[in-house]
Amino acid sequence: MNIEMILLGAFTGVLVLSALGVLLSKDNFYSALFMTLTLVMVATVYALFDLQPIFVLIVFVFVGVIGIVTVALAATYRAMPERQFAWIWCIPVLITAVILGFSIFTHTLHGMGRGISISSPIGFTLQGFLKPGSEYQLLFLFLTSLVILLFLSVIKIYRGEES
């Protein structure tokens, strides 16, 4: 096992522990902080695989905006800390985990050698993605239009509520 795999294992370990912190924390504010730490660790895993554009997107957009807004909301609506963990819901979640684990295990056992064999570093460049005439520019345009539409709908609902 090389140093990169050990690093990957350490990062994913911290990731799962911080996600567990979200579940077990009583206060929403600390829960939001744990969530931000989880997302930063996800971005770090991307950086480990040399995917710098995604690292920047996650850290600046996903964590920098969405994560911080969530932390601010949790701080604004801060109430008396209360345990928000229902043991009864562990049963369906555990059943789902067992089914997922079993299906992946059987796929690995029987599907070995039939799938795509990959054992190479990731080669992704932003220049290749944003080249002129790329169909992904249309994707950007559609997504931006959808977000503007959603924004206008939210304003309409909010104004309707006010009146």
Added chain:
Amino acid sequence: MPAINLMSISLLYATSFAILLLGFLTALSSKDLIRLLIALELMFGAVFMSLIPLFAVAANPAFAASIIVIFTSAGELLVLIAAIVIQDRRVKNILVRDITAGGDKL
């Protein structure tokens, strides 16, 4: 930089599933809307984790998928903030049990 092989893929998917299931459990146990929002963001983190192996076989579609995830997450945040503010105005709290629209009665 670690290579994408069976071991790293297994590690990434196992982590992704663990975060996804913790997100499910948080969402199911949540008593207020803020915790629900946090759980949804956690699930989006799991989606990001599961996208990493896709970069090895189809880098550009994987990047497009991650951009879609970011846009979807931003939209979800927008809608939930509006929902939180409106519910706070209506019933003076943000508890999930006070939401009367949607859902099934068992």
